[in-house]
Amino acid sequence: MRDDAYTLILAAIEAGTYRPGDRLVESELAERFGVSRTPVREALQRLETQQMLVRDGRSLIVASLDHNQLAELYVVRAELEALAGRLAARHATPEEVRVLAQMVADDQKSLNDPETLARTNRRFHRQIHLASHNRYLVQQLDLVHRSMALMARTSLAAEGRSVTALSEHKRIVDAIAAGDGNAADAELRQHISKGWETRLKLEAQADHG
Known part of the structure; x- marks a missing residue:
């Protein structure tokens, strides 16, 4: 209970x-x-x-996260997600890769629904974490993603972000499928960086709204 x-x-x-x-x-x-x-x-x-x-x-x-806490969280997230991508490229099974690819395909139906995309985005990243086959990394990423639940809104609500985020997801899956750890690492770092950049823009708009 x-x-x-x-x-x-x-x-x-x-x-x-x-x-x-x-x-x-x-x-x-x-x-x-x-x-x-x-x-x-x-x-x-x-x-x-x-x-x-x-x-x-x-x-x-x-709780809520201030700007500095968000910045620190994104730094840690980028490092851990990149490592998960690198390990997934090495250890993911064909079945896990197919599940990731299907997730990206299914998300195309929710491009105009940022709240649904936020949920499926969490599941997508969680699947990459599991595909790393490293329980300690999964535990640390669980902590990071739990803290990210304290963000007031999803960056996927920003205009155009859902489309670009899904194209980034596809490149991540392609790198993992190819077994290219360096590419998976780089694509995930870029993906997290774009998410942080989008959130900064949303913050700036809210401050001037």
Whole structure:
């Protein structure tokens, strides 16, 4: 039950049901997810320890990331994702490569739906992590992607970003399929860099909006 409550609350944050600054109330969460308050309380404590939640007086709210935290997160993400791509090019099975290619093809149907693309984007990157066949790298990338759930909106919502992101995904898959670790590394670094650049533009627009 503890793990269920934790997973449900974390998934709700990742899905944007609860956004940075939103207050999480133990009784409301218990009712929403159909679990007792004790596992919810323990899940909230765990999320606070992981800095997904912060104190606001006596309440817990979903944490937010400032500009410097975002910049630091993208630096780490670029390094780890590039390593995952390099290892996936070496270790991915033919079945894993086909799954990645199918994900890219399926995402073409969601080009005008940034929220759906954000979910499938997480699944795509997770599949690359698993294809690296390195459990310790997967664990570290899980931490990074959990923190990324604290971003208020997806960069895929920016005009034109969904189309370019999918073309970048295709190049990543092509490099992994070819067993070219250097190319997979470079394509993932470029992909993460473009995502960060897009987010910076969104931030600038919001500041002047």
